[in-house]
Amino acid sequence: MDLAKVDRIVDKYQGSPAALLPILQDIQAQENWLPREALQRVADKLQVPLTRVYGMATFFRAFSLKPRGKHICTVCMGTACHVRGAPKLVEKIERDMKIRAGETTPDLEFTLETVNCVGACALGPLVILDGTYHGNITSAKLDKVLKGIGRTK
Amino acid sequence: MRARLTSPQALEKLRAEIAGRRDPEKPVLSICAGTGCVAYGSLKLADAVREEVEKRGLGDKLEVRINGCHGFCERGPLVLCHPHGFFYQRVQPSDVGEILEQSILAGQPIERLQYVDPVTGARAVKQQDVGFYKHQMRVLLEYNGWIDPTSIEDYIAVGGYAALAKALSTMKPEEVLDAIYKSGLRGRGGGGFPAGVKWKECRNAPAPDGVRYIIANGDEGDPGAFMDRSLMEGNPHLVIEGMILGAYAIAHPGHPVGYIYVRNEYPLAVERLGLALEKARELGLLGEKILGTDFGFDIQINRGGGAFVCGESTALMASIEGFVGEPRAKHIHTVVQGLYNKPTNLNNVETWANVPLILTRGVDWFTSIGTGDVSKDPWGGSKGTKIFALVGKVNNTGLVEVPMGKTLREIIFDIGGGIRDGRQFKAVQTGGPSGGCLPASHLDMPVDFDRLTEAGSMMGSGGMIVMDDSTCMVDVARYFLHFLADESCGKCVTCREGLKHLCKIVDRICAGQGREGDLELLDEISLTVEKASLCALGQTAPNPLRSTMRYFRDEYVAHIRDHKCPAKVCKALITFGINDKCTGCMVCARNCPTGAITGERKKLHVIDQSKCIRCGVCQEVCKFDAVDVA
Numbered sequence: 196m197d198l199a200k201v202d203r204i205v206d207k208y209q210g211s212p213a214a215l216l217p218i219l220q221d222i223q224a225q226e227n228w229l230p231r232e233a234l235q236r237v238a239d240k241l242q243v244p245l246t247r248v249y250g251m252a253t254f255f256r257a258f259s260l261k262p263r264g265k266h267i268c269t270v271c272m273g274t275a276c277h278v279r280g281a282p283k284l285v286e287k288i289e290r291d292m293k294i295r296a297g298e299t300t301p302d303l304e305f306t307l308e309t310v311n312c313v314g315a316c317a318l319g320p321l322v323i324l325d326g327t328y329h330g331n332i333t334s335a336k337l338d339k340v341l342k343g344i345g346r347t348k
Numbered sequence: 349m350r351a352r353l354t355s356p357q358a359l360e361k362l363r364a365e366i367a368g369r370r371d372p373e374k375p376v377l378s379i380c381a382g383t384g385c386v387a388y389g390s391l392k393l394a395d396a397v398r399e400e401v402e403k404r405g406l407g408d409k410l411e412v413r414i415n416g417c418h419g420f421c422e423r424g425p426l427v428l429c430h431p432h433g434f435f436y437q438r439v440q441p442s443d444v445g446e447i448l449e450q451s452i453l454a455g456q457p458i459e460r461l462q463y464v465d466p467v468t469g470a471r472a473v474k475q476q477d478v479g480f481y482k483h484q485m486r487v488l489l490e491y492n493g494w495i496d497p498t499s500i501e502d503y504i505a506v507g508g509y510a511a512l513a514k515a516l517s518t519m520k521p522e523e524v525l526d527a528i529y530k531s532g533l534r535g536r537g538g539g540g541f542p543a544g545v546k547w548k549e550c551r552n553a554p555a556p557d558g559v560r561y562i563i564a565n566g567d568e569g570d571p572g573a574f575m576d577r578s579l580m581e582g583n584p585h586l587v588i589e590g591m592i593l594g595a596y597a598i599a600h601p602g603h604p605v606g607y608i609y610v611r612n613e614y615p616l617a618v619e620r621l622g623l624a625l626e627k628a629r630e631l632g633l634l635g636e637k638i639l640g641t642d643f644g645f646d647i648q649i650n651r652g653g654g655a656f657v658c659g660e661s662t663a664l665m666a667s668i669e670g671f672v673g674e675p676r677a678k679h680i681h682t683v684v685q686g687l688y689n690k691p692t693n694l695n696n697v698e699t700w701a702n703v704p705l706i707l708t709r710g711v712d713w714f715t716s717i718g719t720g721d722v723s724k725d726p727w728g729g730s731k732g733t734k735i736f737a738l739v740g741k742v743n744n745t746g747l748v749e750v751p752m753g754k755t756l757r758e759i760i761f762d763i764g765g766g767i768r769d770g771r772q773f774k775a776v777q778t779g780g781p782s783g784g785c786l787p788a789s790h791l792d793m794p795v796d797f798d799r800l801t802e803a804g805s806m807m808g809s810g811g812m813i814v815m816d817d818s819t820c821m822v823d824v825a826r827y828f829l830h831f832l833a834d835e836s837c838g839k840c841v842t843c844r845e846g847l848k849h850l851c852k853i854v855d856r857i858c859a860g861q862g863r864e865g866d867l868e869l870l871d872e873i874s875l876t877v878e879k880a881s882l883c884a885l886g887q888t889a890p891n892p893l894r895s896t897m898r899y900f901r902d903e904y905v906a907h908i909r910d911h912k913c914p915a916k917v918c919k920a921l922i923t924f925g926i927n928d929k930c931t932g933c934m935v936c937a938r939n940c941p942t943g944a945i946t947g948e949r950k951k952l953h954v955i956d957q958s959k960c961i962r963c964g965v966c967q968e969v970c971k972f973d974a975v976d977v978a
């Protein structure tokens with residue numbers, strides 16, 4: 196990856212180690228994941244041990260240390276969605292896409308993730324596909340939503 | 349760009365000027381753009397409105413306002429037409445022409461778009477006529493359906509920043525603090541700690557360089573809760589004004605520094621708060637010399653990284669400092685040594701939002717709402733209102749604001765309209781992962797901090813997840829245990845290992861391999877986790893398990909002894925079968941992912957149990973109620 200991009204992000208925060216979290220967030224927003232070279236570069240620029248950077252990157256759920264797919268499908272597993280059947284949706288996508296939650300299809304097209312509530316609980320169960328919220332999802336509706344990005348079982 | 353206001357009087361002048369420019373009779377079309385309504389297409393609706401207004405040349409005849417969450421998410425997209433106050437639900441872009449024509453220009457309601465009470469059949473003309481709103485007391489959310497959260501003028505027009513102007517011109521910091529202390533305001537983020545007590549401790553803590561940190565906790569980690577989101581997105585200035593008042597009361601004269609820590613999943617809240625901060629700075633409501641006085645304060649936004657434990661005060665502060673969000677033991681309180689080891693006052697977003705209201709409407713107004721008596725002791729009751737997220741198996745899901753002390757029954761049945769699909773109420777889960785599940789026998793319990801704790805649950809941040817007879821309570825306990833084991837930071841042994849073992853045992857019970865003595869073992873481990881964990885995550889983690897074991901013990905026994913899941917949820921304990929209502933339509937067979945269903949057209953189908961993975965798809969797609977679970 197282009198490390199100059201990482202430099203620009205770190206410079207935006209005046210190279211302050213306190214800004215480690217937002218720096219990683221900005222890199223992930225740009226790259227969709229956190230490549231190893233980027234973490235190394237951040238550690239060098241901030242003059243903190245790589246272990247600390249790596250610690251942050253693995254502690255927070257928002258970060259991915261593997262490339263993620265072109266399409267990201269997030270199923271809410273919050274309580275409200277859980278009691279309305281969210282686990283069935285995850286199982287269905289896992290079956291249909293032949294990946295587990297947290298994984299990406301080998302063609303790097305599709306990533307399945309779960310989240311503990313996105314604050315739209317009234318609409319549960321809820322699936323977010325590439326940033327768009329789809330509420331009151333059933334397995335039939337799910338098929339339709341996924342068809343929208345050309346994925347069918 | 350507007351010039352900075354240099355005195356409290358200048359703010360009042362600006363308010364009068366805004367009022368003078370606005371015609372109270374001019375129609376306003378308010379469209380809810382809370383997350384729920386957006387998912388139902390309210391942004392497309394807003395585009396359609398703008399387009400239609402343009403096409404008809406109505407630009408100066410009405411104002412179109414995009415609001416934050418109106419609360420009644422169940423019925424979105426929601427629209428309000430002022431000045432008549434018409435309330436419309438499930439509005440589609442195709443309805444726009446008629447709304448403009450009939451409701452805005454001719455001032456007539458449109459029956460077709462009104463809410464019809466499913467029980468009485470009565471039509472609701474205004475918001476207040478809807479059962480969902482009628483029984484609420486919306487003070488924090490009052491303006492969510494009126495103001496545009498991106499407009500500071502809208503907020504000022506409804507009395508915004510008047511509390512700040514009043515405090516800076518007529519009250520000493522100690523007097524502001526005293527008002528909050530006397531109001532009995534308790535923290536809305538979980539524990540219900542009296543804000544006045546915390547503020548006083550923080551003010552009295554030594555700060556050699558005068559720096560005291562003022563933080564709003566907008567991490568909203570409890571799944572099933574979204575009130576803080578709606579405040580940050582729908583009325584950000586209310587939260588900001590509360591924080592400025594807090595900074596004045598706690599740290600003036602000195603150097604207060606503010607942070608708002610916002611949940612990773614709430615990008616819109618970050619955007620709205622960011623814009624609001626910018627506008628407040630422009631007007632001199634933040635920064636140096638606020639309203640021309642010698643009081644200065646500014647706020648920055650930090651985004652969380654999606655870790656539940658970062659809602660905990662010490663973990664949150666570690667995360668702001670750029671470290672992993674691991675809590676520390678609080679031998680020294682954060683009010684004395686918090687962020688960067690300086691005195692730090694952390695309050696929840698909703699707690700902050702109460703502050704301006706207490707100052708403008710008065711302590712007596714606030715203490716007249718709620719339960720108990722706080723005149724001698726701020727722990728003596730629960731005052732003011734609380735916003736709850738009413739979700740799960742209830743008819744009217746959404747955000748509900750009620751005075752403390754309303755009963756669960758009033759909230760779930762009067763406001764929530766009862767249970768979906770005519771099913772039976774079984775339990776309500778409050779307090780998030782630290783809370784508990786309360787059974788029907790507790791429905792008449794008044795909801796406040798102390799009653800909920802006594803019953804083995806918690807207020808938490810105000811999630812209320814309603815469960816019906818198709819929810820398995822052992823599965824719910826299992827859900828929370830896995831959630832917490834996953835979110836445990838791993839620093840202390842009892843939380844990390846104890847939760848893992850609780851998960852294992854409950855997993856076993858759900859898999860039909862429960863043993864005699866499991867319940868006692870669960871009790872014993874729970875107690876250890878509660879007593880020996882470092883932070884409140886571990887200390888309260890067994891609550892969902894213990895409350896379900898207390899109130900729904902027979903369900904556990906059914907799983908362990910009879911290998912039955914009474915709610916028919918736990919997969920290892922159920923079988924699917926097809927009854928003679930089957931018409932042989934073949935839909936189930938087509939949808940079965942494992943090809944376990946066979947049968948000819950118009951003949952009864954059968955399920956091959958060796959192939960069935962109990963995914964429930966057949967039951968979902970069957971239109972004839974022909975799939976049974978036993």
Ligand SMILES: Cc1cc2nc3c(=O)[nH]c(=O)nc-3n(C[C@H](O)[C@H](O)[C@H](O)COP(=O)(O)O)c2cc1C
Binds near residue numbers: 883
């Ligand atoms: C594991 C854990 C998670 C928490 N999450 C939140 C949260 O998301 N939002 C919140 O306001 N408080 C949360 N709290 C409570 C905070 O630690 C703190 O008590 C609260 O923000 C103080 O504000 P208040 O007194 O106004 O309620 C959490 C506590 C724990 C132990």
Ligand code: FES
Binds near residue numbers: 272274313316571
């Ligand atoms: S539980 Fe799914 S959005 Fe809150």
